[in-house]
Amino acid sequence: MVEDARFEDADDRPLRLRAESAEDMPVIAALVQDAILTMADMAWQPRRHRLAFLVNRFRWEDREAAERAGRPYERVRALLVIDGVLRVASTGIDRSDKDAVLSILDIAWHPAEDGAGRVEITLAGDGAIAATVECLDVTLQDVTRPYAAPSGKAPAHPD
Known part of the structure; x- marks a missing residue:
């Protein structure tokens, strides 16, 4: 009898x-929810049509395993890259404050009829970043080894 693969059976390689x-x-x-970054960790490269973020991502995929093992929750540095970007707009953030700490609440795709559309990143504190794109092309890649979350806690979202 063949068993279905379980999420817990996945290896621990970088995403x-x-x-x-x-x-x-x-x-x-889901994987970038509660990721944190500073304005300095954001790069808009108009000639390459790329918007990139270097984030400290909470490892949601490891949360239950950490709780079972009684070990600290983990974060990992990851690159969140949006390609095919035509234009970028933001609201509720001071782009000149490179030390400002931002927290990602959500990232969503809003398609247009022609295949193009908008990738919108919702930030804590009513901020948002919108990238108008030719097509949906978003990459998330872990670039460091996981490390213990400095707060020692999993992010919480009150009802």
């Missing part, structure tokens, strides 16, 4: 995921 369809975006959104 490297790509979203190219609307169905892919909820996975990326």
Whole structure:
């Protein structure tokens, strides 16, 4: 008898995921929820049509295993890259304050009829970043080894 694969059986390699369809975006959104970064960790490269973020991502995929083992929760540095970007807009953030700490609440895809659309990143404190794109092309890639979350706690969202 063949058993179904379980999430817990996955190996502990760094994540490297790509979203190219609307169905892919909820996975990326779940994994970057509560990621933190500073304004200095954000780069808009208009000639390359790329918007990139170096984030400290909470390892949601490891939360239950950490609790079972009684070990600290973990974070990892990861690159969140949006390609095919035509224009970037933001609201509720001071782009000149490079030390400002931002926290990602959600990332969502809003398609247009022609295949183009908008990738919108919702930030804590009513901030948002919107990237108008030619098509959906978002990559999330861990770039360091996991480290103990400095707070020692999992992010919480009160009702």
